[in-house]
Amino acid sequence: MNRTFIIAIVLLSLGILASACGSPANATPTAALIPTVIADDTIIAEGRLEPVHYADIAFTSSGTISEVLVQDGQEVKKGDVLIRIGDASDANYAAAQLELANAEQAFNDLEKTAGSQLAQVIIDLREATARQKEAADYLHYLQTDLTIHQTETRITLVQTGRGPQFQYKDRDFVAPAPVDWIIEAQNDLALKTAKMDELQRAYDRMKDGVDKEQLALLEARLHAAKAMLASFAVTAPFDGVVADMDAKVGSTVTTGQLAVTIADFSSWVIKTTDVTEIEVVNLSEGQPVTVTFDAFPEAALPGNVDSIARTFTQDQGDIVYEVTVILADANPEMRWGMTADVAFENEN
Numbered sequence: 001m002n003r004t005f006i007i008a009i010v011l012l013s014l015g016i017l018a019s020a021c022g023s024p025a026n027a028t029p030t031a032a033l034i035p036t037v038i039a040d041d042t043i044i045a046e047g048r049l050e051p052v053h054y055a056d057i058a059f060t061s062s063g064t065i066s067e068v069l070v071q072d073g074q075e076v077k078k079g080d081v082l083i084r085i086g087d088a089s090d091a092n093y094a095a096a097q098l099e100l101a102n103a104e105q106a107f108n109d110l111e112k113t114a115g116s117q118l119a120q121v122i123i124d125l126r127e128a129t130a131r132q133k134e135a136a137d138y139l140h141y142l143q144t145d146l147t148i149h150q151t152e153t154r155i156t157l158v159q160t161g162r163g164p165q166f167q168y169k170d171r172d173f174v175a176p177a178p179v180d181w182i183i184e185a186q187n188d189l190a191l192k193t194a195k196m197d198e199l200q201r202a203y204d205r206m207k208d209g210v211d212k213e214q215l216a217l218l219e220a221r222l223h224a225a226k227a228m229l230a231s232f233a234v235t236a237p238f239d240g241v242v243a244d245m246d247a248k249v250g251s252t253v254t255t256g257q258l259a260v261t262i263a264d265f266s267s268w269v270i271k272t273t274d275v276t277e278i279e280v281v282n283l284s285e286g287q288p289v290t291v292t293f294d295a296f297p298e299a300a301l302p303g304n305v306d307s308i309a310r311t312f313t314q315d316q317g318d319i320v321y322e323v324t325v326i327l328a329d330a331n332p333e334m335r336w337g338m339t340a341d342v343a344f345e346n347e348n
Contacts, residue, residue, distance in 0.1 A: 042343055043279050045323065047272040049293075049338040052326070053238065054263035057082075060231040062254045063090050065247055070260075072245050076236040082260055083234040083247050093232055100225040107218045114210040121206060125199040132196045135189040142177035142185050149174050240264040243336070263336070269306065270325040270340050277319040283308060283344055289325050290343045296333055303327040305344070 063085040070082050086093030142148065152171045157164055205212045244261040253259070270291055275283070287305040309322040325342055 041346060043275070043282060045272040045275045045279075045342045045344070047270040047323075047325070047340050047342050049334060049336060049340055050269050050271060051243075051263040051265050051336060052267040052269050053240070054243065054261060055237050056261050057234055057237065057259050059083075059085065059234065059253045059255060059257050059259050061085060061092070063093065063232065063252070065249050065251045065253060068245070068247050068249055070242050070245065072242055074242045076240060076242060076262065078236055078238050080236045081233050082236060082242070082245075082262075084232060085253060086232045096225070096229045096232065100222075100229050103218070103222040103225040107222050110210050110214055110218055114206065117211065118203075118206045121199060121202050125196070125203055128192065128196040128199050132189070132192040135185070135192045139182070139185040139189050142182050146176050147174040148177050150178075234259045236262055238262070238264065268327045268330060268334060270303070270327065270342055272323040272325070272342060273320065274315060274318070275321050275323050277312070277321070280308060280321045280323070283323060288345045290345065291325065291327060292341050292343075293331075293334070294339045294341075295335075296331065299331050301327055301329045301331065303342075 064087075065083060065085050066087045067084040068082075069084070070076060070080075076082065086096075150173055152173065154169050154171060156167050156169070158167050159165075202211070205214075240262045241264075242260060243263040247253075247259060283305060285305050285307060289303045289305065291301045291303055293299070303325045306324045306326045308324075312319050312321055314320070323342075
């Protein structure tokens, strides 16, 4: 357990009386000097050694492990494939491969056909513009011309030798357009305008190359397909060393199951376990420390406080705060998880 060691040494000396043989009877006792009290307010905490950067990587798909490409202790680079799951017999893996192939084909087809698609859109836009103009002119004619030629058919019922018969008679006349003609022309113009606007938007998207909307959709599909296939492989998130690998070819795994631990052992940190609420208020970021290890106590390493936790935990009834210390040096004997004592140097 960490404690603040306050060492107080008080020595009291009584006067030594002169001995009966040889000392004068009236000799005065001499008091010994009392040493100055020396207080050591160094805070010493216990902690665990960790690499400055590490990651526990989980599987993002379920299946059977088909390849394990690394082993414990092997150095890896960011993006290196460490484990593969799934093979040709795995339906999910096969489906992911097929979707990627289809997405790539659709993306390539869009680029190949961009020129011909643009040409067709230009033709369709010209035709739609002409039809829209005709509809607009016709509506204007109906709304403004008061002498529009019209035909009215009158139907009368007459008696004939064969009984009642309907008789039809057409009458030609000129007059303003009926309301239903105008409404029908307005609806037709709205439809033709909407079609023309749709083709205009398509032309605007394609005039500088491929259709931008289709391109965005196909790019999103392609990225999703690549991500799906990539989920069948475990890759290194950064340069480091394989610290723990239990995967075996042929094993069945599930999504979220731990796959491998990668660590960067180029630098180390100590995370304390028992700095109390009374002690933490006397610490600050950047404060120098000296670290010793139970495994090799003769070697003291310098470091500095990197961070002090703002949340607490309880340890046997004590409120404690985790303090992270970055070591400025290393020892070849250091191993992840070793116990260390951290002495926080007094800055006053």
